[in-house]
Amino acid sequence: MSSAPFQVMKFGGSSVGSPRRLRQVIELIGTHAKQGPLAVVVSAMGDTTDWLLEAAGLATQGDLEGALSVVARIAHLAKTNAAALDPARATALAARVDSLLAPLRQLLQGISLTRECSAPSRDRVLSFGELVSATLLAELLTASGTEATFRDARQLLVTDDRFGAARVDGALTRERLQAAVAGWRASVPVLPGFIAATPDGRTTTLGRNGSDYTAALVAQGIGATEVTVWTDVLGLHTADPDLVSDAYPVAHLTHGEGLELAAVGVRMLHPRTMIPLIEAGISLRIRNTMHPDHPGTLIDAIGSRDGQRPTCIATREELALLGIEVRKLSDQFQLGERVLAALREASVTVWLSTQSANGQSIAVVVPRPDLLRARGALESELAQELARHEVEPLALREPVTLLTLVAEAMGQGANVAGRFFGALGAVGVNVRASAQGASSRSISCVVDAADTAIAVRTTHAAFNLAHQQVSLFLLGRGTVGGQLLAQVRAQQALLQDKHGIALRVVGLADSRRALFDAAGLPLEGLEERLARVEPGPEPRTLVPLLDELRRLPVPILVDCTAASGIEALYTEAFRRGIHVVGANKKPLALPWDDREALLAEARRHHVAYHYETTVASSLPVIDTLANLVRTGDTVRLITASLSGSVGFICNELTAGVPLSVAVRTARERGFTEPDPREDLSGTDVARKALILARELGLPLSLSDVALEPFVPEDPRPGASVDTFLHGLKALDAAFADRVARCRSAGTVLRYLARIDPSKVGTGSPVIRVGPAPVEAGQPGADLRGSESFVSFTTTRHSDFPLVVRGAGAGGAVTASGVLADILRISQALRGR
Ligand SMILES: Nc1ncnc2c1ncn2[C@@H]1O[C@H](COP(=O)(O)OP(=O)(O)O)[C@@H](O)[C@H]1O
Numbered sequence: 001m002s003s004a005p006f007q008v009m010k011f012g013g014s015s016v017g018s019p020r021r022l023r024q025v026i027e028l029i030g031t032h033a034k035q036g037p038l039a040v041v042v043s044a045m046g047d048t049t050d051w052l053l054e055a056a057g058l059a060t061q062g063d064l065e066g067a068l069s070v071v072a073r074i075a076h077l078a079k080t081n082a083a084a085l086d087p088a089r090a091t092a093l094a095a096r097v098d099s100l101l102a103p104l105r106q107l108l109q110g111i112s113l114t115r116e117c118s119a120p121s122r123d124r125v126l127s128f129g130e131l132v133s134a135t136l137l138a139e140l141l142t143a144s145g146t147e148a149t150f151r152d153a154r155q156l157l158v159t160d161d162r163f164g165a166a167r168v169d170g171a172l173t174r175e176r177l178q179a180a181v182a183g184w185r186a187s188v189p190v191l192p193g194f195i196a197a198t199p200d201g202r203t204t205t206l207g208r209n210g211s212d213y214t215a216a217l218v219a220q221g222i223g224a225t226e227v228t229v230w231t232d233v234l235g236l237h238t239a240d241p242d243l244v245s246d247a248y249p250v251a252h253l254t255h256g257e258g259l260e261l262a263a264v265g266v267r268m269l270h271p272r273t274m275i276p277l278i279e280a281g282i283s284l285r286i287r288n289t290m291h292p293d294h295p296g297t298l299i300d301a302i303g304s305r306d307g308q309r310p311t312c313i314a315t316r317e318e319l320a321l322l323g324i325e326v327r328k329l330s331d332q333f334q335l336g337e338r339v340l341a342a343l344r345e346a347s348v349t350v351w352l353s354t355q356s357a358n359g360q361s362i363a364v365v366v367p368r369p370d371l372l373r374a375r376g377a378l379e380s381e382l383a384q385e386l387a388r389h390e391v392e393p394l395a396l397r398e399p400v401t402l403l404t405l406v407a408e409a410m411g412q413g414a415n416v417a418g419r420f421f422g423a424l425g426a427v428g429v430n431v432r433a434s435a436q437g438a439s440s441r442s443i444s445c446v447v448d449a450a451d452t453a454i455a456v457r458t459t460h461a462a463f464n465l466a467h468q469q470v471s472l473f474l475l476g477r478g479t480v481g482g483q484l485l486a487q488v489r490a491q492q493a494l495l496q497d498k499h500g501i502a503l504r505v506v507g508l509a510d511s512r513r514a515l516f517d518a519a520g521l522p523l524e525g526l527e528e529r530l531a532r533v534e535p536g537p538e539p540r541t542l543v544p545l546l547d548e549l550r551r552l553p554v555p556i557l558v559d560c561t562a563a564s565g566i567e568a569l570y571t572e573a574f575r576r577g578i579h580v581v582g583a584n585k586k587p588l589a590l591p592w593d594d595r596e597a598l599l600a601e602a603r604r605h606h607v608a609y610h611y612e613t614t615v616a617s618s619l620p621v622i623d624t625l626a627n628l629v630r631t632g633d634t635v636r637l638i639t640a641s642l643s644g645s646v647g648f649i650c651n652e653l654t655a656g657v658p659l660s661v662a663v664r665t666a667r668e669r670g671f672t673e674p675d676p677r678e679d680l681s682g683t684d685v686a687r688k689a690l691i692l693a694r695e696l697g698l699p700l701s702l703s704d705v706a707l708e709p710f711v712p713e714d715p716r717p718g719a720s721v722d723t724f725l726h727g728l729k730a731l732d733a734a735f736a737d738r739v740a741r742c743r744s745a746g747t748v749l750r751y752l753a754r755i756d757p758s759k760v761g762t763g764s765p766v767i768r769v770g771p772a773p774v775e776a777g778q779p780g781a782d783l784r785g786s787e788s789f790v791s792f793t794t795t796r797h798s799d800f801p802l803v804v805r806g807a808g809a810g811g812a813v814t815a816s817g818v819l820a821d822i823l824r825i826s827q828a829l830r831g832r
């Protein structure tokens with residue numbers, strides 16, 4: 001037992017920030033200490049380090065009172081935690097906290113008097129967080145029955161005097177640790193992370209999140225084989241789980257991938273943590289204190305052999321992008337070298353640098369807090385050139401975020417860069433600078449801070465999710481809209497599991513109300529929720545919501561309304577890169593030039609506009625016609641029964657049902673437009689016929705349609721729907737008579753559209769819509785229920801027309817057609 005190798009465990013601030021978590025930590029250490037020798041490294045409790053920075057800032061402004069109140073906050077957190085864990089010794093532990101913090105109070109007083117906080121003073125201030133937490137943890141462990149001792153890291157870790165981000169003297173540190181470890185077996189050593197000291201004993205810090213670096217150095221120094229970093233997430237995730245709710249923990253990574261992730265800014269790993277681990281072949285585990293049974297993430301020399309394993313997206317925020325450009329190209333200039341050397345000299349971390357191929361310009365990304373220093377260094381390095389106007393004034397962009405994709409096997413995948421930038425471009429994120437390492441393990445780019453969340457979510461989804469997220473903004477909560485919501489709800493799981501498409505309804509609106517949530521609206525009771533929203537006095541503009549929609553993955557505006565004037569909103573959507581799926585016929589029946597302009601706008605912005613359901617509901621009519629035309633066939637005649645509702649009414653009439661009853665039933669079954677006059681007047685059929693004719697490229701308009709209404713025009717067009725339905729009774733007898741005459745002639749009454757392109761230029765109407773008797777045996781004679789049919793007579797289909805036939809009306813079928821259009825967009829994008 002005594003020769004068994006040590007285990008090193010690091011507990012981050014999140015693990016010791018509350019009594020509940022601290023209790024778990026003490027239990028974990030107790031369990032592991034029984035199994036073998038253990039060394040513990042601990043961070044400051046919760047946000048203590050941030051608070052210490054705040055206190056130093058206030059003191060520097062001369063606000064001692066403010067600074068001391070922050071110290072009181074820090075003391076309160078420590079005392080509360082300690083008292084909760086060891087109530088019997090609460091008073092003694094509180095006194096301990098006060099005595100530990102007494103020098104901090106003095107230090108802040110000094111800073112407030114001089115109004116200056118030097119780098120060494122700042123590091124001293126910051127050291128108190130870890131000193132307090134490590135001291136208390138050792139005491140609480142001992143009280144709980146696990147013998148533990150505070151070991152001051154400042155006597156073990158030796159660094160240079162670059163305060164704030166000190167460099168470790170590896171050899172000296174190892175020497176000291178090796179000498180110390182012999183005394184660590186009897187009592188668990190508890191070391192403060194993050195802090196160290198210069199050879200002459202001045203306190204330094206290793207840089208933010210430096211405690212895991214401490215743990216790695218300790219492991220290397222004492223010959224441990226494994227370091228476990230305990231935190232508040234189930235391991236290293238495919239992306240920051242705070243930004244991407246779909247991110248998931250990665251089981252196994254190589255040291256190389258870990259190094260890359262740390263180097264590009266994954267907050268949970270200090271940039272230098274991996275180096276001692278790689279040097280000594282030590283594996284790193286990242287685990288969740290609250291789920292000690294979960295294996296978390298293992299990072300070791302082997303990594304995962306799984307070629308399909310996930311790709312991580314790392315983000316580093318709070319950065320600034322500086323651009324330097326030479327006005328005239330000169331061989332002697334060596335701009336890049338000089339810029340990087342000047343920044344190195346000024347101790348400015350450079351997160352990314354990228355030079356133009358000819359060396360004429362360079363962009364560097366630096367931490368925002370270092371910006372002044374970076375500018376100063378560059379301006380003095382290039383002072384002469386700037387004065388002679390040989391160099392452009394420095395260009396600055398802030399705040400920006402560094403976004404990096406990391407994967408060991410990335411070089412083997414096809415077109416990773418294309419997919420990465422393509423995904424960003426598709427959601428309108430501008431890439432300000434980019435770089436791909438020679439290692440091919442990562443590809444980085446710089447985006448505006450405001451775009452961080454959308455950029456991470458989008459690239460994460462493009463590379464990691466077995467499913468593709470599709471964001472739907474649904475207009476209209478009538479029959480079709482309601483059915484669509486029901487179908488999305490019913491199909492969601494299957495679409496995600498079997499087809500890899502995650503449909504998310506992010507918005508629902510009617511003419512006066514809207515609900516929107518970028519994270520997705522819960523579908524249960526959604527329509528009722530919308531109905532409860534207080535309607536605005538005016539029809540509301542949805543354009544601001546389009547601005548939110550455009551930022552989501554695969555944004556689609558789904559129009560299930562019959563609204564007029566909606567084309568303005570479509571145009572706004574297209575301009576924002578939003579696709580449109582419309583069941584609404586009106587935008588397609590606009591004057592020819594307006595319709596063409598609308599379609600051109602969609603093409604210009606490379607977005608889809610699908611409207612298959614505008615003609616015969618979900619029947620594949622538009623698509624079939626488009627394919628005939630695309631493949632070079634010539635359409636000679638289209639005959640169609642395009643109104644499922646009027647078709648249904650014809651069948652009811654044939655069966656002896658009075659007109660007024662038949663219309664009412666059709667409306668109740670959702671076959672008619674909300675106002676059945678649109679169907680009975682033939683306007684709706686005329687629109688559909690026009691849409692079809694226009695698909696043939698015929699620049700016709702509604703006024704070109706020779707239209708005979710099914711039911712004579714309502715003499716009171718302003719009357720309510722109910723009044724109109726009531727009034728239909730007056731026509732029952734005439735219709736019964738008409739049907740009887742058809743029957744005796746061996747025909748069936750139908751309401752047909754005929755599109756005859758040969759009539760173009762003859763003066764006869766190309767499109768005719770009206771009631772027509774159809775002989776038994778002819779297409780359309782035996783339609784059942786609300787069936788529609790479209791028959792295409794073409795050069796290739798001349799003897800037997802190509803017939804598309806089936807249910808052509810009703811909320812459910814139309815909604816299914818809308819859903820199919822939505823899925824077409826998603827599939828086309830995936831295929832691409
Ligand atoms: N790729 C990632 N995987 C996991 N966590 C991440 C990732 N990127 C950022 N984080 C954030 O890092 C946090 C853990 O790091 P940190 O704040 O240093 O914790 P601790 O206080 O335990 O050291 C997580 O809670 C998460 O919000």
Ligand SMILES: N[C@@H](CC(=O)OP(=O)(O)O)C(=O)O
Nearest residue numbers: 012013043049208209210211
């Ligand atoms: N307390 C220091 C060091 C550290 O590593 O903290 P954490 O383990 O909570 O990330 C910081 O906040 O930077």
